[in-house]
Amino acid sequence: MSGAPTVTQDAVRALEAFIQRSAGHGAALAETGLPTRRVEAWRYTPLRTLADTAWHQAAPLASEAVSTFLDRLPLPENGARMVYGNGRLLEGLSALPEVATQGSENISPLKGMFSATLNAALGEKGLDLRIPAGTDAGLLTLISLSDGDNVSMHLQHRIVLEDGASLTLYDVNAGEGRYIANPRFDIVVGKGAKLRHVKLQRESLTGTHLAIVSANVSEKGEYDSFTLNQGSNLARHEAVVTLGAPHAIVHVNGVQIVDGQRLNDLTSMIHHAAPDGSSRQTVKTVLSDAGQGVFQGKILVDRVAQKTDGYQMNQALLLSEKAQINSKPELEIYADDVKCSHGATVGALDDEQLFYLRSRGVPEAQARDILVRAFLIDALDLVADEALRDLLGRSMAS
């Protein structure tokens, strides 16, 4: 048998610290523990490196650090901005979109999912906003900064779009040090409402990012997300999206660019729980050095979800001998009148294409660059907001 690691004494150290910090909210965490490779959902993304540390709460972020971060991040000029530093709102830098009102609901629980369980035990108050029916809240940039060693942040965001409301959320994550950023998004998209969730993950290259998003989409509502996973030593972006009423539309797209010895993971569950839903997913991963990429994407179609239209494509490009990709696209289908498909490819740059470019005088390095960009372009093109697309494109190029 493969040597699946068991929970070690070290793992207990990390867990104990979390549970102690949770002030009585750690029962579920104690029960599930730190997942090992034996846990199917984490087979490709081991959390071993987190196990030996007693992660504590971070000190407030110094204002000089904040401005350094803000200067080097690709940020839009316009729109509202909410800035969090080490799990706390930086009020002087933050304002909600004018039309938004403060919500007052609790984060809904997500059982059996480690990132959510950890967040629930240690939650820190994040966004809690409600966009009133029929209003367009425009662009909101949410900036989550982390700085410090052996600390962890667990922001909880709840976003409710009432019927017909719309919002573009630009979700930027960055930091410095060896920390865990563990944000949770609880999203409700009302009837005919539309949320664009564009995420940039550029955490510290020694940091860990464990994000978990749940989104429930109502009739004719739309949740359109794109995640650029580019930072962290270990990062998982996990999305659980439910098409809870007829004619909902969901996009869970992403690009992962992984080098060094890092691991980036995009895991999603798209749950068609009502008829006539449509979901689209394109995820592209580029791996160099000894980078590891993980894609796990499940489409679940309930018996009632007739006329579901689901499509998923994931592709990985391996640029070096030591890079590796683990991919698990999954269909679980209980309704018969559906059209669901997925495709996956793994490979290196096409020698023929490379040769063609070089025969036209393009130096090899530049030719490779052109082809990598071409590989990513159709995923990036799925970001509907042009300004944000440009910002992400800039981030990808750097």
Place this chain on the structure above:
Amino acid sequence: MPAVTETRETVEKLAKSSYEWGFETDIEMDIAPKGLNEDTVRLISQRKGEPQWMLDWRLKAFRAWLEMEEPTWAHIHYPPIDYQDAHYFAQPKKKPGPKSLEEVDPELLRTYAKLGIPLHEQALLAGVEGAEERLPIAVDAVFDSVSVATTFRKTLAEAGVIFCPISDAIREHPELVQKYLGTVVPVADNFFGALNSAVFTDGSFVYIPEGVRCPMELSTYFRINARNTGQFERTLIIAEDRATVSYLEGCTAPQRDENQLHAAVVELIAMEDASIKYSTVQNWYPGDDEGRGGIYNFVTKRGICRGARSKISWTQVETGSAITWKYPSCVLAGEGSVGEFYSVAVTNNHQQADTGTKMIHLAPNTRSTIIAKTISAGKSDSTYRGLVRMQPKARNARNFTQCDSLLIGDQCGAHTVPYIESRNMTARVEHEATTSKISEDELFYCRSRGLSEEDAVGLIVNGFCREVLKELPMEFAVEAQKLLQISLEGSVG
């Protein structure tokens, strides 16, 4: 009469609405008491007249099994199996001189007739002169846990091919069995494999020497007959350098209420430039319309392409069993070796199938192809589960996978769970999967041309499976097409 025609006739007899082969044969049985412990293992080994090394091997497997847990990751649900509430050895009582065909129990021959084993083969079993030359297929018939008679040994022996019950091979070719048994599926490989290693009672052994193209298709008919007797078949096929063999496995089972456990292990070994084609039509009793009864089929099938440019090809048509848990796999260790998996899995009523393959690419320039067609009807659930792994040395390796699922009715489920792992940048993996319902337009078109709804479904389903069915040897292709249609009866309208 050619065997193909007879097979077709056999199959046509099948084309009745209920499962016909649910009879029991009244033969005196020699049955070991219920239960599983070291003594059971010793008893089996002793009754088989096995040497000490074989008993030791079994005991090692049994001890490993005791430490293992029954796997739960598959998408199947069944009541807990009580491994102590079953007989692990049942043998038809034989008169002395079992090798003499005249002494084969006439009741047994009548069973073959009912099973539809082609007349030539029965004639051969009955000792008819000259029957041998006319037959294209050699049969190693397994009646319950013991191979009662093996045919064609002479013709095959002239070619240097060994084809015999594995229990004979253990006695007569111990050096070969010892060298290869458990090298592809080690005793502690998995829960059901370990159980098989401890208590297997029979199965086939095939050895094709260097440079030999096996002169005929080799075939085994399986049949479970005794009440509450698990079947633990063990098959080992070795093709030496440049050897070629095609092996057919087919099975039927009698109707009954109790669930029956079947945990077979098949190991294939292909040396340089060798080729093994292994085809299965699996039609164990699936249980009744309400999901009562039916076989639990937990199978470990694995082949290793050890030599350069060797090839292993699995083709399966799975229509039977209440539960199918089966992943015929290829380990591509020889440079330029080829693995193939062609599968049709049909589930109806309350059947559950979790089946697929693993293609492990270890060497450069290895190639694999996976074509899996899943059809779910009634209240059944069917899962394709597959792994494609490109190891660091698999330079320029290639895989292509196509998984298609067809749903008939809104009470069934179809699932696709592929794992793709690549550790070599020059390796290329392509995977495609689709799920859809059977097309109303196509159904209507067929029916407007006069086909009954069931015939139309049969036609469309056979079209859907064409890529796989064409991989089957002729003898099986006809049978398989019929079986598909029979399995889906009552699923529409």
Place this chain on the structure above:
Amino acid sequence: MSDFLKIQGLQARIDADGTPKDILKGLDLEVPKGEIHAIMGPNGSGKSTLSYVLAGRDDYEVTGGSATFKGQDLLALDPEERAALGLFLAFQSPVELPGVNNANFLRTAVNAVRRARGEAELDAVAFLKAVRAETKHLSMSDDMLKRAVNVGFSGGEKKRNEVLQMRLLQPSFAILDETDSGLDIDALRIVAEGVNSLRSPNFSALVITHHQRLLDYIVPDRVHVMAHGRIIHSGGPDIAKTLEKQGYTQFLEAAA
């Protein structure tokens, strides 16, 4: 003059599923400056291999002989260095580059070559002007510049795109690898005009073809017959006509 393109005893092989297969078996060829030569030969004679080896494709292993261009050891150069030196291969079937914008590709190539030749790079406006002039000349639609390279192009469009690249990169030596295959007469004429327009005392070309047809439009100075990985006969443009009428047999027999 004779040191423009000079090939001596060139041997090359390809790895065919693990077994090396010799394709070029000691090929000699010289193309002086300002001349256009044609190579004709039956299928499998090694014509395409020759063009790939000259352009620097990795799949072929050169096992003997030499090839020099403008006095430099061609075989030691990367493909892009060969392009910068002035070598251009018009592919028989150009590969598709999904996601790579054609105009962007052309500009990248032109500027890379200009840079390597010590010329100033073209800015977007100057480049677009240059391209527009060419596309008009080749009756290409602007749409072809916006699409991904060769993706969804018809056979004729692909060939035009190759000629466009050739015109823009201003090579001093062009190899046309069966550029005429599958072309209608109009497209053939466009390709031929593209080559003829570059004709000058400083431009040479090697036209690899199966048919005499193309040579009606691009009249070669010399014609070489290739078989079994070697040039087995050379002569004036008349050879092409002989070949068209009588086939390769007499040359093959004479060489045997």
